[in-house]
Amino acid sequence: MRNLNLDQVQTLIAIADLKTLAAAAQALHLAPPTVSLHISELESRLGATLVVRGRRQASLTAAGQVMVDAGRRLLAAADEAVEQVHRRAQGLQGVVRLATTAGVSAGLLPPLMQWLAQESPGVDVKLDVLSSAESMARLVAGTLDLAIVALPQASGSGVQVDAWRSDPMVALVPAAWPAPPQVTPQWLADQRWMSFGPATQMYRLTAGWFAQAGLNPRPRMELNHPLALRSLVVAGHGVAVLPLEQPGVAGQHGEPDTAGLQVRPLHPPLLRELGLARRSADAQDPAILAVWRALDTFANVAAPPPPSHRVVQA
Known part of the structure; x- marks a missing residue:
């Protein structure tokens, strides 16, 4: 044929x-x-x-x-x-297919993309929002180059996963609500609270945090979008538990936007763990290395260095 x-x-x-x-x-x-x-x-x-x-x-x-x-x-x-x-043909480096989970908020992604645009303007990043399971499957299939995934994830099938970020989970409380200095499972269970959906890492983290206190409350609302949840908190519809992401570029940390809400630490503390997953076969691709370096700049855990230390020219 x-x-x-x-x-x-x-x-x-x-x-x-x-x-x-x-x-x-x-x-x-x-x-x-x-x-x-x-x-x-x-x-x-x-x-x-x-x-x-x-x-x-x-x-x-x-x-x-x-x-x-x-x-x-x-x-x-x-x-x-x-x-x-x-x-x-124009002397640019190429296209990198990057996926991220829905739980990585708009507070982290824009400065990351801006950093990459400044440091490696010859790289074009195509960004998808996928579940961690789908990202891992697409990496194995070769239809994705890099992914930000929820940990734990097992390396294997030609895919390497390394720790990237460990962000504290905090309670976002409407500004007008009385709130304790630290939010406990019992206090949150007694409030109108909102969550990501059951299939997400965020939900599992929060459910496990409640379970350690012998509680199993149901959220008032489920919505897989951190900015939407934050907006609902500002509007006074309830409390949301989300990661406190401080991007950090070249040793500096951005201040989180807390207008219209109160930020309270959780007690006991809870962490959201993220990793970087990549295809081992693409370890020396210049464009992928450039994106890896940009992502590594935003790491807040001791992640391994990129596979190559040579300078990538735009």
Whole structure:
């Protein structure tokens, strides 16, 4: 069988998205007969009917839906390949695919990305928010380069995981609420409190903290977004338990934004542990090393140095 024609695949995806051949032709700046020819040739090549042409709309067959799902991945990979070639041709370093957990807040990511842009402007970072399990799976599959993951995670299958950050968990309390100097499990259990969802590290940490005190309270609200939880605290809807992230660049620490809320330490203390995961096969890639160094700058635990100490030029 001959190789797939990506233009024909793109035409099929346009029909799937826009529901008619005429709309697909307009969006792709093609003549309607060319769209019909693309689909006919693609169906002939695959030996399967992909599109059912109705009077008003075109719909996909089951085989057509499989081709559309696979085709989106093919086109994304092709776009990435073209982009990397263009960047290398311009003397730039490349694209690094980085994933982070939802629990890493906007207080940490913007200064990290700014630091990287200043130190290695030739590196383009594509950022995804994924669960730690999905990040590890994508590292093994080779569709991700680096990931910030919740610890513990086991190294193996060509993926190395190292400790990166250990941030104290604190209670964020509405400014108008009376709050003790330290928040205990019993005090928090008696309040309206909000949490990340049950599938997250944040939830498991908080649940374990309650369990040590013999408690198992249910949160009033579950929301997997630290900034949204913080905003709800400021609005007086409840208490949230989140990590106190102080980025720290070149030995300096940023002050956390506490406007509209009170920050109280937990008693007993609770830590959120994060690690850096990378593919061992990519240990010497210059662009990945540059991102690793940027991430290492924001570490607050004794993490191992990047695999190579040579200077990476932008």
